[in-house]
Amino acid sequence: MKDKLLLLGVLKQSEMHGYQLYDFIEQNLASCTTLKKPSAYFLLSKMEQEGLVQVVEQRIGNRPPRKVYRLTQAGERLFQQLLQENLSQFTPTVFPGDIGIAFLDQIPIEQGVRLLRKRLQKMQVHLAHLETIPPHRGSASLLIKHQIQHLHNEIQWLREVIADLQEAGNLPQAQKDNEFSHQDSSSN
Amino acid sequence: MKDKLLLLGVLKQSEMHGYQLYDFIEQNLASCTTLKKPSAYFLLSKMEQEGLVQVVEQRIGNRPPRKVYRLTQAGERLFQQLLQENLSQFTPTVFPGDIGIAFLDQIPIEQGVRLLRKRLQKMQVHLAHLETIPPHRGSASLLIKHQIQHLHNEIQWLREVIADLQEAGNLPQAQKDNEFSHQDSSSN
DNA sequence: TTCTGAATAGTCAAGATTGAATATTCGAAA
DNA sequence: TTTCGAATATTCAATCTTGACTATTCAGAA
Known part of the structure; x- marks a missing residue:
């Protein structure tokens, strides 16, 4: 569930396509998660099915069309809920x-x-x-x-x-x- | 790979059957891993296929037969190797x-x-x-x-x-x- | 003796994760 | 203008994980 919060949160700040999203997380949020590329895509398509994000095919220049993900209202609501849970919960750190x-x-x-x-x-x-x-x-x-x-x-x-x-x-x-x-x- | 090290290490100290193993880890090594029961069994059967552990059916009283796992020599060797890697490596902590x-x-x-x-x-x-x-x-x-x-x-x-x-x-x-x-x- | 709940021991199908590969475009060097 | 490597964008098969369930035994209560 935590990676869902992560994706929703990033998308809330600005809509993005999959790769951009993954890249942003890798650059800025690597200390919170180890989400890999295919997992990000998997989660995104699941969240689309659940109506949490809306996908728009976008075409810039003659680049191949990209799927741009944007938060829906249901997505906003879930984000708020997951955020509150994350902030109030505590999970002991595991040290491999x-x-x-x-x-x-x-x-x-x-x-x-x-x-x-x-x-x-x-x-x-x-x-x-x-x-x-x-x-x-x-x-x-x-x-x-x-x-x-x-x-x-x-x-x-x-x-x-x-x-x-x-x-x-x-x-x-x-x-x-x-x-x-x-x-x-x-x-x- | 880290859970493999964990299982090998515990089995090195004493042979055990699956449940006992899982229980021991849950009681004593919860701060190192979150290995769940079915994962433990899965890993054990994989390690059996790989020749790292040897399985013996054991029957005590009229309890149903249990699979007792014991380290092989190949298992010992891999344990030593994985232990050295674990001790010398460093992986930044992830904070969900x-x-x-x-x-x-x-x-x-x-x-x-x-x-x-x-x-x-x-x-x-x-x-x-x-x-x-x-x-x-x-x-x-x-x-x-x-x-x-x-x-x-x-x-x-x-x-x-x-x-x-x-x-x-x-x-x-x-x-x-x-x-x-x-x-x-x-x-x- | 029968029942019930706890402890023991393990399995399975459904879902999640990932290494590796694919496919396209771009820029620039040859 | 062909080619080659880097960047962009995504997918897939194989593997791994897990919640929930099954099945047996044991100890004690009824």
Whole structure:
């Protein structure tokens, strides 16, 4: 349903044809979704059947006709509804990268440290890239700020994981397959 | 591919039948994936065809026979490979909740604030829940710490968004459809 | 013993997603 | 003016996902 909201929202701002729409999303909203081209077309034709968008064949110059999508009133209404749901709901973030973390104890510690450092470096490169993006106007700047803040946090967390791992590696005993059952004795 | 790694990893620790596997993932690894039951079964039978797991019909008491999955050597090898890839790669986090943020300027500010406060509250409830989970041993504790730290960060970010929004609402002029084109005059 | 609900174990058809391919136009170099 | 690569616009077959359902067993209540 979330990609439907996305398409409706973009179309609300201005009517577009499929490719343009997909391109806009890829450029500006990649941090919200991973919608691929064929999925966008699939959703658009479904939304046409549902009467949410209206399709007009448009011909510019002697280019082949393109299907231009425009929001209908039903589409507007659904947009408002989905927007309100999206804003008020919360869905816990899923981290596929944590799968590897969960199985860290299946490889030698030094190898784990080496691989995670590689990951860390990629994160730093990505952060540097994000920080070069000039501030947009409007809500787009919020999205970028979000990504940057989040990435800072992720980098910090990963550094901690690596440090824990190394610490466990330096204790010279009792590590065959439960390498880091560290548990700081603070708190409680 | 990531769910394959997940299944291989769990099966490496101990052989299991489908339901047990799915249940274990749901209980312990929900923060890494959203794999559903039928997908788990689908993947398992595919992995059987690929020779990554070996299936044995097992009969306990007079229960109906169950298919018990065990890792093959090829499965072990693929696990090691996928694990190394997962640990060394980095994939930017996607935030479906940011779709709504991107369209915040399509609704009145007070409504936006109200809806986001609802979201904020759900996040706080979820955080409180995470913090009641007793510390596991081993890498699982890393995953929980990750979720908690991340959620703290998300809450802080959302508070900032709400504050920005309210601030924009208090400027009494020039807001019809570009409600918060705030842009701190610093930097540049 | 019969019933009921919970837990266990799995399946299926319908729908969604995607890598890869197709088809056209444009611009510019050869 | 032919050709080649890039940009535009879309489609398709194959694969993957999922809500909803089925079927069995078990434990305890009636």
